[in-house]
Amino acid sequence: MTAIEHDAPVAHAAAAAEQGRLAQAWSAFAESRVAVGALGVAALLILVAALAPWITPQNPYDLTQLSIMDNMLAPGSRGFDGRLYLLGTDDQGRDMLSAIVYGLRLSLVVGIVATAIALAIGAAVGIVAAYFGGRLDSLLMRLVDIQLSFPAILIALILLAILGKGVDKVVIALVSVQWAYYARTIRSSALVERRREYIEAAQGLALPRWRIIFRHLLPNAFPPLIVVATVQVAHAIALEATLSFLGIGVPITEPSLGLLIANGYGYMLSGRYWIAFYPGIALLVAIVAINLVGDQLRDVMNPRLKR
């Protein structure tokens, strides 16, 4: 009880400062119209993906809705029963537009979920390392360094070779390659925050350690992670697509964008470009939008460029 009372003013002050900073950050962010546009596109894509079952003409994962007689139709053609296929169909008679929207949904879900889990793990590891320092810190950071000295694709590849296919396994692989970035980022910002007065004040009040770490240190050391996380979502989506393209990612009955492209690869030479082309465009738009947002965020948050 007493702890909360003593605790509150410190937290409030931090929250108010946070709000002020957010408003400031937004106005800095909005300086770039491209970035605002990209944010809009990203939001739109997420909305489309979330509403996929209600807005697509077909559920591409439901075999009863596919007709093999309608396979490999060119964009804009009509099927056996007169249905219009705006972006054509693939080898299974899947409506490409629906397949792309569902694929986008899968890609975004995998990217965001993996990033969120990795963020949680990485933040916990990094903040603990920063707060306690010493042996624990150097051990954890050594681990991070070792992991970061290998390219993500290699680690993910090897992991999936061991784990086998599946959406859950792709998420595990993506989390495994991402957490170290967050751990390193939050550790360095937490090291700075740690020496600030409010932490010392909290320590002086003899608050429990976990409370200092997670209620005071973490929120204040968190902002730099937003930039990393944004960029990492884009990375995760690209990596998932790559792994699925290599045939070791998601199962073929529930294609993500990468797998759709891999399926289309075989048809490219025969002139049926649309099976590989449009999913690639969707993938590209999603990644570019997220990267543009991340790029602007980084500029906003990089104090060194503001001299």
Next chain:
Amino acid sequence: MLAFLFRRIGQSVLVMAAMATLVFLGVYALGNPIDILVSPEADQIEREQAIARLGLDRPLWVQFLVFVKSALAGDLGRSFVHGLPAIDLILSRMPATLELAFVALVIAIALGLPLGMIAGLSPRSLVGRGIMAGSILGFSLPNFWLGLMLILAFAVELKVLPAGGRGQTRELLGLQWSFFTADGLRHLLLPALTLAIYKASLVARLASAATRETLVQDFVRFARAKGLTPARIVGVHVLKTILIPLVTVIGLEFGSMIAFAVVTETVFAWPGMGKLLIDSIYRLDRPVIVAYLIVIVATFVVINLVVDVVYSLLDPRIRLSERKT
């Protein structure tokens, strides 16, 4: 310096051992390669004998002990598929991958460095913004999709470049290289470009950021005040300063290119070790997967060491012993 080297190497050996163990056990858990290796016509007795010939009938821990014992003696086992020492198989594929990664790296630097510096010198100009926007596009393009589109454009539609394969090679020092024949270079161009675009964007962004940061530093102001020509300031002083972070990144990126070559090699049917890895994963050729991992970890250790040494040579303020990792 020496203590640093020893610590680094010791650490890497530990990593290698841990990863090799993990992969060994993981691939074992994934399935028995005999199911695809043995001829469909084989009967049950021949199947059992084949399993015994490959040593797969022994309990896992025995297999693992045998592996560890021979690995310590420098033998990483024989490929189940090819019947050859796994390490020979990988080394024979290595030149193709190194060649591809090297050419890609050269392209990436040749494109990225000047573009990045231009963008960094005038970040607000149209050109500068254009370059940065382009770099985001290049950065975001999925590697494999870019490869497909290049094939579609240059091989299928324009028919000016081959769609895949390695083309004619020439022997030098007992190895086959594509550098020396026109056909080889034609085959090399698309995959190298595919691999390079992402890195070129990365280099451009780094060069731009470093240039911007360098320009506001005091020594550049002094140089200007002293009346040095802008060309000299940029070409010598700025370039030298931004090279330091770039060398690190480029060095590490060379390693990541070798890893990323897995994708490019698959798209372009390039006979490098990345393709070998993918094929081996498909066929559960455990000795090759484990050996690939060990070779690549060793390669990374060497690259990281070289980067550190070059770094310390470029920037005397940094002493090796003070750096972690």
Next chain:
Amino acid sequence: MRGARSVAVAALAALWAAAAGAQELRIGLSAEPSSMDPHFHNLTPNNSLLKHIYDRLIEQDENQRLKPALALSWKAVDDATWEFKLRPGVKFTDGSDFTANDVIYTFCRVPKVENSPSSFVINVRAVIGVSAPDPHTLILKTAQPHPLLPTELSNVAILSAKANGAGQVVFDRKECQNAGSFPKTEAFNSGQAAIGTGPYKLVRFTKGDRIIFERNDAYWGGKQPWERVVFRPITSAGPRVAALLSGDVDLIENVPIQDLPRIKSNPAFKVVQGLSNRIVYLHFDYIDDQPPGVEGTNGKNPFRDKRVREAISKAIDREAIVSRIMGGVAMAAGEMLPPTMFGANKDATAPKVDIEGAKKLLAEAGYANGFSLVLGTPNDRYVNDAMIAQAVAQMLTRVGLKVSVDAMTSSQFFARRNKRDFGLWLAGWGADSGDMSSPLKALLATPNRDKGMGTTNPGGYSNPKVDALLEQALATVDDEKRAALFAQASKAAMEDYGAVPLHFEMTTWAFKKDLTYTPRTDQNTLAMAVKPAP
């Protein structure tokens, strides 16, 4: 200086162009052979390629009928004794003569290949004694009547005893005498031990890249039209087609179906296709009471009910699969071996689709509301395999079954199938022997380790009638009677819907218009079958 260099470059280029002239044949392969050792890995890509370097006693022609090669003739002297007359005047590429001693040496080496992932022992296991009354006569003994012996020997490549340092070899099933130390697989890959009697000689084997042969001018079968043959493994279909179209290779095998129209319509190229010995089929798990993936059957195994199997067969529109997914490059199947081959029922036709009939049968079996099941399939082993599986799933869904497809890379698929991880699965079977014994023994006979039966029947299909007919056939040396017994056995299995045949694959080859190619049922791609067009 610069002028001199460009002249040199031009001269070099001209040299390369000359080397790639009319005498050179370049072939794009869809799978990479793993070794140049003909006894290392018993798998089609290896066997096909190594026919260029090594001969067999008996070879299989383009329809897999047996034909004399290093043996001029063979006959069963009695039920368990065979006499082979060998071809005189044949030389190995090292100059030594081919004699019966080389055959004996080969029989001794086959079981002794280190690290072989799949050996040829199965083809020589029946032989319990070998002797040579004279250098060109060979007497083989088997324990029981073994009519398949000539077929089996058509898979065994003959090595030279002398070139490998052996003396006069004495055959013994355990340990031959005077055979010396057998060459290792590496020695074949380097070319040192790659000595045969075949139409070509190995020049270079570069893994992952190319295999180069040159003509063996001393070949007994007549001079080949190609001085040099280059094989390039291009395993991805797209690049393989692109290599043909751009002129990097002269001929490719396994043209992806989707690219056929484009190549056919191009006047610079020709395409041939031929029926293969490979059947694509569905098979069931009979053993488990609750097969993996099957739900909604009240704990029963629905596949044990013949009506369910028949309903599944009736629900499938084989013609639609052939026309829509296989692009017409396949043949709907009514049994497990194409009608033209030994022991097949010539009148076997593919069942017609009958959705109402299928629904009725399911209702009779007590599944009026259907049940759910998982269809396992590889996605990189057979032509369009995963697509076929998805089409089958769509078709089964239409008769009320809830089907989901579990597709995976072939290594995982085969491992899981052999562990009985699927209730229903799609797979393919190539009859390497070219007769009905192959699919029956492997897929439909009751599994029995000692008899070598049911080797690829993990679901445990068992039909005493099929077993009895098959066993009788396998002991019948008379060709005509044996063929009739095989046909009866097959009919019995098909009437019971023991497995559900879908279609026979066709193999395709595409090549420049100034060539011809004779299609083969064994899916081999041989330079010997490529001729300059007249």
